[in-house]
Amino acid sequence: MKKLINAPDAVVDEALAGMTAAHGDLLKVIEPNVVVRADAPRSGKVGIISGGGSGHEPMHGGFVGLGMLDAACPGAVFTSPVPDQMLAATKAVDGGAGVLHIVKNYTGDVMNFELAAELAQAEGIEVTSVVIADDVAVQDSLYTAGRRGVGGTVLAEKIVGAAAEEGQDLAAVTALCQKVQDNVRSMGMALTSCTVPAAGKPTFEIGDDEMEIGVGIHGEPGRERRKLASADEITEALLTPILDDLPFGSGDRVIAFVNGMGGTPLIELYVVYNKVAAMCADRGVTIERNLIGSYITSLEMAGASITLLKVDDEMLRLWDAPVHTPALRWGA
């Protein structure tokens, strides 16, 4: 295992200490491991919190700050956080206007957030939850755990964070988050596995001429192993199911998000984006905004995911609104 770490057990705590040292103007870390906006709670503002396993940096801690998250709850690597964290986060950010939990659809995340929401409600804090489940690699079904929450989460946090920042109430913010979820679709792939620090070896073995299509963000194998293909072929393999699923059609306006899995350099993401732009143009889909970079990662995995969000003027306005977090910043 080749990592810039001191000890597998210390990674999360030391990274949080590094974040605190680096971004004290934006955030603080409170017990038990909750990243909270420096100026929380803000009276009258709906609190937006999210969380999940660590190993997806900058998500979620890197999105705490003005116009995005009020708090983030990092679990152990790839392990959803415990309810104590979400409860502490909820209490820390509640400014009297209630708190929205943005939850990625993983059994563990859903259950731990649910427990926390029950506890917070018992303490008199109004809590709503929206579950993000945007991964088209997973078939949607009532009888299964449903789709995973992946790249759409980043877009949801930005847009919903902007709405909360401008003073929208809990019902409006919750409905908006659900609207983002209803209009966002993603799919990912991996060229390599990654190594969970405490496990010490790669989660899966993969040949030099193979790739995994339809992976999530936890180093798990994907839906299918295929022969390595060109960037254009891979982009088609990811984007076609996305376009067909919602579906996205002629005249639709989107935010296109090309995401690196952690070990893939930016130059390759631009090669992918080049094809995304061409395919969207072919379908008559207008890319109004884009985001290209490694924002929701699987440790050092090489690979990429693509996310499309169908937007209207209001969502675009909120996307463009000022944001100032360690990982996303504009207009501020």
Added chain:
Amino acid sequence: MKKLINAPDAVVDEALAGMTAAHGDLLKVIEPNVVVRADAPRSGKVGIISGGGSGHEPMHGGFVGLGMLDAACPGAVFTSPVPDQMLAATKAVDGGAGVLHIVKNYTGDVMNFELAAELAQAEGIEVTSVVIADDVAVQDSLYTAGRRGVGGTVLAEKIVGAAAEEGQDLAAVTALCQKVQDNVRSMGMALTSCTVPAAGKPTFEIGDDEMEIGVGIHGEPGRERRKLASADEITEALLTPILDDLPFGSGDRVIAFVNGMGGTPLIELYVVYNKVAAMCADRGVTIERNLIGSYITSLEMAGASITLLKVDDEMLRLWDAPVHTPALRWGA
């Protein structure tokens, strides 16, 4: 070779096409492969251009925009660009106030920029050059090629770009760039090699328990191969020579830049930053600002570099000035 590419020869062009598609509001790509600010030339503004081999993304193309570079010249992967590019860039951005070339100290870069400067001057454009040579892994000597230009380049481009943006003249901007160069020091290390697309295999072989200390940004072996060590030990191995070289001492104020080499995830960079902050505090060095992320990379290499720049109020003010480029953005 596992990369999201279509063909080794097409990577640079397709990535540039992707950048054009993504960031048309900020930049355009003109022949022969020059990334130019969308609104260039700006009358009366000193033009700031840089360039170098590709494979270091987001450097330099990702730094074209308001408050930073007016143009960037991307060569083939790890190969300095040709003078035709710098000449075209210089002509494209000249607004009558002259053009500064920020050159990383590699024999190829220096010679190709020199040729371009001669040609531009022959066409009546005033050109100055500053060579960035901040890598303390390389001994400084009159009889050698000297130190490599690495992470300090990013900080120089931001600060100098701000000065040009606010209307400082060529002499002032050139002197400022030299001042940054005189006060900046860096050092890097690698956990893995990287693969030049056209070469098709890793530049060097390295064992699972080994690392390279003192690497540049071209996948070349470093000064020394050592046994893999902890993040804290590695940080000490990089930062101690940096601190001792300038030297940085008690009372000094710095911008600290922890950079990923392309394949190292952000969580690890924060572990490194945590130690950087502790070591600077121990020496009485105040970190006034920080930058943490993969900004000057070696394709998919895993590893990191550390850069410290000793600043004064003026440099800090310029660091804080608005910047709006694909890769760095604040205040705009």
Added chain:
Amino acid sequence: MGRTGAHPGIALGSLSVWPMTTFDLAALRRFVDTFADRLHERKDELTALDSAIGDADHGINMDRGFTAVRGKVAELDDGTDLGTAAKTIGMTLISTVGGASGPLYGTFFLRLATSLGERSEADAEALGVALRAGLEGVAQRGKAVLDDKTMIDAMSPAIDAYDGAASDGMAAALNAAAEAAATGRDRITPLVARKGRASYLGERSANHQDPGATSTTVMFESLRDAVDG
């Protein structure tokens, strides 16, 4: 305590002799130690199972949780009732494990706690009732049904087997439970997962042993050995 009792007797209203095994705090402590030891020993195995069809953390999660539980249970007063002790386990798991297994195993022990209440000892029947309450808690929390390929597929047959053998005494019932858990664990290996992370793999989840069903089997084996031991 917790072994076959010192004063066996004829159970009222029953033709068979009920061995007087009871489950008390000492037995619970032995269980916790045994389970914690085995999770620690088998951490890599459980994580490897989770690597194949999940996210490579199940062994790490369970080991982290039961290391914490061991410490908390060691701190309990000797006079602590079983409900309080089980609640301590459940709360500790919920607060330290995370993932799917944290709330699921946590709920299991919280429901056990409610069922056991202020008892300082539980007989075979009371333990059976408590275990079933735990199972129901896991089913409610996780919404998994049989054949979804989860810990439910080890836990549910184990508790059925326990009930079937309860009349032979706690030791026999726990033995039957441990064997049924293992059988359940193996029975579902060929299946395609419909719940939890493994479900994201679709067909590729077939022919892999479920990590949670495996740790549940270890739990029932530890319970048997703590009581029988």
Added chain:
Amino acid sequence: MGRTGAHPGIALGSLSVWPMTTFDLAALRRFVDTFADRLHERKDELTALDSAIGDADHGINMDRGFTAVRGKVAELDDGTDLGTAAKTIGMTLISTVGGASGPLYGTFFLRLATSLGERSEADAEALGVALRAGLEGVAQRGKAVLDDKTMIDAMSPAIDAYDGAASDGMAAALNAAAEAAATGRDRITPLVARKGRASYLGERSANHQDPGATSTTVMFESLRDAVDG
């Protein structure tokens, strides 16, 4: 043309018979084709040398450059003078190679061009003068001296050897040059580099063959074979 001439004669003011080999556009074209072919064949070898002590691109760079040069030279009119042809090579290299080798080899051919001027043929002496002008251009541009472990260490002895053998004719002189280049290439292998990328490796650059000295050797071998062949 470019072979031993059809009408050998006694050189004025010389006791020896100067074989009447001349270097003309046809020879230059054969040289370009030969060098381009060999660079293409040996691209991986040159890149591998550059992997050990550089950035793994020298073969790629040279192949890209001479592929372009081959095309440009093919387009030249048959009546083109040697200066124009050499200038085309130099300009093309500068515009397509990049890196250190682009300006260095580019300058080499530009200086050759200046020296050869409007000649349509060069005799052994004129070619020697031109080659030395090229070497001086490379030295000025790159500021490397002997033993810095660069292409200079192949080029400089090659041209010295050329001059030493020039009285035996162009073919002999180019043969001596090619052999001296190879000797120079090998001589510096043990040295620590002081210029170019390899210098960043310090002591670790020792005992590796220099890529640029290797391509320069291939250049002189190609020149020899183009004239001699």
